[in-house]
Amino acid sequence: MSNEKIPSRSENYSEWYNQVIQRAEMADYSPVRGCMVVRPYGWSLWENIQDNLNRKFKATGHVNAAFPLFIPMSFLEKEKEHVEGFSPELAVVTIGGGEKLEEPLVVRPTSETIIGYMYSKWVKSYRDLPILINQWANVVRWEMRTRMFLRTLEFYWQEGHTAHATQAEAEEETRRMLDIYAQFAIEEAAVPVIKGRKSASEKFAGAVNSYSIEAMMGDTKALQAGTSHFLGQNFAKAFNIQYLDVNNELQNCWTTSWGLSTRFIGAIIMTHGDDQGLIMPPRLAPIQVVIVPIFRNDEEKSKVMPVIDQLKTQLSDFRIKVDDRTELTPGFKYNDWEMRGVPLRLEVGPKDVEKGSVMAARRDIPGRDGKVILPQSEVTARVKELLAEIQANLLQKAIAFRDSHIFEPTDYEDLKRIVAEGWAFAWWCGDPACEAKVKEDTKATTRCIPFDQPDGHGKCVVCGRDATEKVYFSKAY
RNA sequence: CGGGGCGUGGCUCAGUCCGGCUAGAGCACUCGGUUCGGGACCGAGAGGUCGGCGGUUCAAAUCCGCCCGCCCCGACCA
Incomplete structure (x- = not known):
């Protein structure tokens, strides 16, 4: 916490970005260069992203599993473009238990190779296909220049890996997952994205075709917010992912992979944030509603707190937080929660107790314009409406900004x-x-x-x- | 790896050029009191081997050498 102002976005966009992350307690720098510590508030946002995507993945027939962090170096080398693309940024383990390893182990930069190896063991017949597995994992890419969430040596993501009997089916899967990402970005994160195909020079190392969703950040730079790759038979051939078809003929599988990372948190920050700090899209916000009690003495407190308790019960369907810190003034708390991007703030003081009202302040509309007085009896319904309005407004604002640039x-x-x-x-x-x-x-x-x-x-x-x-x-x- | 900058309480920095007295400030933190509807105030307190090692000197945050780390700019990237 701090009471100093952050630099405005127009003054120094990257400094704004760095400071917002620190002040909002999303993440902190680690003792290791280029790595980050994701703090509870940031991780909570990630968990909401995970829950949401998991629902979508499972609804389309995918299951989760976990593959090892270490990959034999020789695996990477089996696909020529793949190793050429990734070798400059590999972290390699050469010693284990004090002994030099016979074969160096790569800390996974992505898991196509080791998953491909496993698929070759698991797939025998067309009856085993398709195989639709996702994993949530951390991966390591040794980058030169790092930024919180956008590019760190280690990051968290999900990587889906599928194998199919036919090219058409694999291509369909590639596009289906891109659509899921786009739908997630637009509907859940209020981040407008453009779906498209990557050029040859921008595509994933080892892919036949890569597709991405591209979002425009507040400084107009583009950010690839998710990718989906049609891998053709490249990895199937490299790892012998083969099956017998109905005619008892041996065929290579067609594979795909698709990923969305903690980088998406950077996209949320830079799409919605303003000069006061973060703005969380309500559907993913770690805290959707913060309640700030206002009182000057024990007598007022004894009147205000029962109303707060009642609001807590009424609003139990939402992710809420009551800021009952006693050492801070309400004004400080307003700024503090605005920095953290909580979409809706409710203020309850002696006047509200008298009048049976609650003051609501929208994060997406700064100052007095964003304040509305709600009757306590209608709080549940109005909060629901307001959150939906904020969600819609954030998306509209982001689209308008993008289209005008x-x-x-x-x-x-x-x-x-x-x-x-x-x-x-x-x-x-x-x-x-x-x-x-x-x-x-x-x-x-x-x-x-x-x-x-x-x-x-x-x-x-x-x-x-x-x-x-x-x-x-x-x-x- | 090339160019530039920086390392002093948790954070931001002053002091370094020109060596010297008890190493400072603001913010944050702790305690007490007054405050509390848009970033409160007063008082008291705690907290530093001045990045590391070595050298020069009666004396080093300050001068010299080596090393380490970080940030920014360039060549690579979800």
Whole structure:
């Protein structure tokens, strides 16, 4: 806790981000460079994300399991693109129990290889397919530059790994999971996202095709909020994931993988946060309603607290917190909970006791404009409505912000200007050289080739050749 | 790994150039009192081997050497 102001987003966006996380007690720096400690408030948000996704995964036939943290180095080497993509960022264990290991063990950067190995043991017949497993795990990628939640050496995520008999079925699965991510982002987190395909240079190491949901942060940079990969038969061939089909012929499986990480917490912070701090989307908020009692002496306290207790009972369906800290003034508490992003605050003081009212303050509308007086008798229904309104409003605001920062460049010079302050939606011929030139000139990369495409065709914004697809160019996290 | 910056109570920093007296401030923390509807105030208190090791000196946070760590900027990335 601190009573000092944080830097505004316009002054210094990354400093705003760092301080909000610390002040809201989402996470703290660890003694190990590049790692983070997720504090209870941050973890609670993650648990809500987990619960939500787990429900969606299970509803589509997936089951959870757990695979080992350590992977034999030789496994990584079995898929050429995969090892090339990941080897620069591997953490490798070479000593165990004081003895040098015969074969180094990689701390998993992702689990396609070890899961592929297991699938090859488990899959014999087409009757064993599909196999639809998810795991919640921590993974390690040795990054050069780290940011809380966005890029740390160790992070938490879920990784789904599926194996199918046919290409069509695997491709369908890849798209189904991307849809689930998009639905989750939009409906639960109020984070608007664009679904699309990754360019060859941006796709997962070892995938045939990668798909992502892309979100725009408050500084207009893009953030890949979730990915789903169609792996073709690449891993099936590398790990002999084979089955006998109805004709008793040996076939390679088709596999997919898909993941969403604690990075998504960064997306929530940077999509909704304002200069007062975090704003949690009600459906995922660790605390949906905070109740601040107001009294000056024991007499007032004895009148106020029974009302608070009654509210607690009325609101038991919501995630609520009564801030009964005695050493702090109400004003301090308001600011404190605003920093933490609690969507709705209820204030109950002597005047409310008299009038049978409760003061409600919406986090998404700052100051007096966001305050409404509720009759105590209607609190349950009104809180429900207000939370729904806040959820909807956050999404609308985020969509409006994003759409007002997407531009269609008329030419290459225009594109250069645009990516300094937003996303450029432009025709692209598909040549990696054009993509590389944009990156070289502007640091912006292709984010995704959206599924939603305009009709017709145009000229590549870089080279002027014919182009049949439009792509988003943007700076990214 | 290249360029730049920084290491002093929990946090932000002053002091370092030009060595010297008891190592300071603000915030946070503890206790007491007054406060409490938008970041309260007064008083008392606790808390530091000045990143580490070595050197120079009567004397080192301050000068010298080596090492360690962190942050920012570049080459890689969910």
